[in-house]
Amino acid sequence: MEISFFTSHTNSDRVIEILQDIDHALAINQQRFFEVRGCCDARQGGKNSIAFSPSLNPDESEEKLQDCIVLTESPMTRQDTTNLYVTVDDARAVFIALLDRLTTELGLQPYTSIMSADISISPLARIHPSACLEEGVKISDGAVISAGCVIKRGTQIGCNTVIRENSVIGCDGITVYKNKNGDLMKFPHVCGVVIGENTEIGAGCVVARGILSSTRIGSNVVIGNLSNIGHGATVADDVWMSVGTLIGGHTHIGRKATIGMGSRIRDNQLVGDHASIGMGSVVVKSVDPGTSVFGNPAKRMATLTTGPKR
Structure with a gap:
């Protein structure tokens, strides 16, 4: 909860x-x-x-x-x-x-409420002078925040995690609701981003903050350059995600899943543990644990091998 x-x-x-x-x-x-x-x-x-x-x-x-x-x-x-x-x-x-x-x-x-009470920037973290950190963030020991990064309020970054150049962590996502009068309303984002330990987020990435539940990225995760993680999404431990991956809001990526270059996964989907998604795939429905999918729309491919050997 x-x-x-x-x-x-x-x-x-x-x-x-x-x-x-x-x-x-x-x-x-x-x-x-x-x-x-x-x-x-x-x-x-x-x-x-x-x-x-x-x-x-x-x-x-x-x-x-x-x-x-x-x-x-x-x-x-x-x-x-x-x-x-x-x-x-x-x-x-x-x-x-x-x-x-x-x-x-x-x-x-x-x-x-899942944010640590210790809101602080560790003296053992390496923060580039050109990075912009808002108040209300936690940066742990050994974390690296590279040039041009923007870390927004409500973000927690674990030990030894690296955020590469020009990435934005904790911005609002796109959430528009048309009310019964036909007026467009923007849903406030009132949760944050929680990132685990020993994770690397590439250059030019965007990780949106959560709306009513935080966006979470686990430990030992690799996210390639120019990727986007939508609001309220969860990326579990040991996920490998290649360049230009787009993850829709409230989607869950299971442990040790592998996602190929340029893949798109729509919102509110579940990608199971140890699943593999081939390069350039468009995932419009959930992927079972341990299975491989490829294509647009993505379909199961029994012989597909994605990503580095792990």
């Missing part, structure tokens, strides 16, 4: 006041004090947070969420609840507007 938490607390009275100013907020089902620590993804669960669930499953919601303010388009009828349910026309739109106002008007700064 991951919660994006705010650096200072607010309570339900202030949140409700903001909600009542938003056109989509129609009703508050009950009034009682809540300590709101941040926001979470309702599908993953959380506590003392703001969440949204357009199509509410009461049993699943009660199991995953505790003492939360939940925006929903389905009225909650059950009484045995620890949460405050707010019925709205467009739950996602209200959630976006609420997060935007909490982080701008109230000045609350979100950080991920």
Whole structure:
């Protein structure tokens, strides 16, 4: 479970006041004090947070969420609840507007709960003078941040990890939602990027920060030059990824997977452990563990060998 938490607390009275100013907020089902620590993804669960669930499953919601303010388009009828349910026309739109106002008007700064409490730059890290590091980053012993890199707030980089020239770690990804009035809204990115140890990210790469769950790159990973990792994606330990690879948001790349040059993997896919993806492939559906795929769209190739021998 991951919660994006705010650096200072607010309570339900202030949140409700903001909600009542938003056109989509129609009703508050009950009034009682809540300590709101941040926001979470309702599908993953959380506590003392703001969440949204357009199509509410009461049993699943009660199991995953505790003492939360939940925006929903389905009225909650059950009484045995620890949460405050707010019925709205467009739950996602209200959630976006609420997060935007909490982080701008109230000045609350979100950080991920899986970020180490020790926010610091190790004196044993090597930071090029031309690199730009925002406040709120953790750079561990032996890490190398090369010329022209930009490391954004909410990024954690493990020991001996190397970020090559002109890479950007922790920028926002592209997330646009069209609300029921037809207006385009940008979903706030309120989580960060967590990178493990002994990993190398090539030159000119982009790793987007997470929206409601952090983007994670494991240890002993190699990512080739000019690659892009989408928001909320996970790259597990020992993955080898060649030049120009594009990974869509919320996709999971399993341990020791090998991805050939110029491959594209769409969002919300699962690439299994020890899987191989051939050069230039376009992956539009999940890849089973230990299998090899190639082509556009990628199909299973039993004899395919990808990447260096490991």
